[in-house]
Amino acid sequence: MTLLETPTAADAATCCGLATTPVTEDDATRLAGMFKALGDPVRLRMASMIASAPEVCVCEITPAFDLSSGTISHHLKTLREAGLVDCERRGTFVYYRIQPEALRALSALLSACAAGVGFLGRDPNPRPGRWPA
Numbered sequence: 380m381t382l383l384e385t386p387t388a389a390d391a392a393t394c395c396g397l398a399t400t401p402v403t404e405d406d407a408t409r410l411a412g413m414f415k416a417l418g419d420p421v422r423l424r425m426a427s428m429i430a431s432a433p434e435v436c437v438c439e440i441t442p443a444f445d446l447s448s449g450t451i452s453h454h455l456k457t458l459r460e461a462g463l464v465d466c467e468r469r470g471t472f473v474y475y476r477i478q479p480e481a482l483r484a485l486s487a488l489l490s491a492c493a494a495g496v497g498f499l500g501r502d503p504n505p506r507p508g509r510w511p512a
Contacts, residue, residue, distance in 0.1 A: 416461035422454050429464055430477040437473045
């Protein structure tokens with residue numbers, strides 16, 4: 380199973396993730412682009428906004444940010460190029476929707492760490508009162 384296949388929750392916790400499966404060069408390139416796109420606070424908020432509904436019109440996205448329409452377009456283009464969102468033009472408006480496969484790939488990569496498998500997120504010298512406990 381590669382990271383870009385759609386694993387079940389149980390499969391993701393046992394077969395995929397940084398701590399359990401080496402990431403291939405192709406998957407690393409693809410996933411790094413997604414993480415890079417989400418690394419900007421505006422794009423992270425946009426992706427969250429788009430993911431919270433089946434689709435979101437650009438006319439709903441623009442007023443949520445104090446940015447020019449050109450900057451909004453740039454951020455949406457970055458999310459599209461990273462494979463995180465897809466869009467469809469209808470008349471003068473563009474409607475965006477999240478790419479569930481992309482979210483599943485990111486989730487599968489991080490799932491083993493979130494489940495406490497492996498060393499990431501763990502202090503090698505745990506002390507009471509320090510994160511994570």
